[in-house]
Amino acid sequence: MSYCEYVRAHPEDSFNKDYHDREYGFQLTDDAALLERLVLEINQAGLSWITILKKKENFHLAYDGFDVDKVAAYAEADTARLLADAGIIRNRLKVHAAIENARRIQALRAEFGSFKSWLDAHHPLSLQEWTKLFKQTFVFTGGEIVNEFLVSTGYLPGAHDPDCPIYWQVARLQPAWTRGLRKVVLGAHADATPPETR
Template sequence: MSYCAAIEYMPEERKALHKAYHDTLYGFPIHDDNELFCRLVLEINQAGLSWETILKKEATFRKAYHNFNIEKVAAYTEADRERLMADPGIIRNRLKINAAIENAKTILALQKEHGSFEKWIAAHHPKTKEEWVKLFKKTFRFTGGEIVNEFLMSTGHLPGAHTPDCIIYKEVMQKEPMWARQ
């Protein structure tokens, strides 16, 4: 057994940061709506950038977005938008900031209707990647194909986070990712 090739062949100076995410978060199911929202916001902010950039900024993202508390982010005002635009610890892109706030409002509506964001996702399972992308584009802002794929793969809703020969694959499978229940 070894690690996924991306980790196995990564230069040592970058490996620790990526390995921590790979070994404990990537592909593992998330059952907390605020953490699902966190992953969605981080994936949206990664668009056009490296995942390493996002991993390095995760703590400042958490602070800036009130630890991804959906209710708090949904209530952000214009002053909050400007505060985020001025925060050098996050990605200062107005479209991505607006998407986070609007997506928080959408998730609140989904929670009201389905009980939770997680239950909304489960209610649509299983779908192909293409079907998921279509649904997310219809429901959320700033959610293209790669964002949706990585969000769902990284949260255990689509396969592919780890190769079957990766030593973490077995741990992920013990957590019963949604895709394995098909």
């Protein structure tokens, strides 16, 4: 069952419905939002996504809204505070990964200006190439985490089934994968204009 099918079959699951309808596959532009998504995907490892969605607001508060500079500056006392916070996932490796990856984003900014500019500068890549690049650049970024992060932020296709109502809502905003589609898959004559507006 695809994510779209799951959400359609479970309208009572408002956490997944809200995420599916409003966030999944939609582009993120600012570094705090991108760091937040990366951290949430890392924290999901070994757990269910609903567990993370239920704790999403707690994560946001505990990590200062994922302000890159604030998280990058976290010291031992912050690590201790996060590891004592029952509202989030208390895992030392995952807490360390959040802080370390904020520092890695700071380093990217020196050359590319922002995390998004770094992503845009490398797009399009295959999942294998992205995973290799993420492993060179970040910590705790295996293939599954990289895939979910890039699908959820619109750099790789596949967030929504083509018959899902959200599919065209997302495509209309021309996330990165629609640009990659023209360039890589469909060639120069393709366009990603929704059929009803042609």
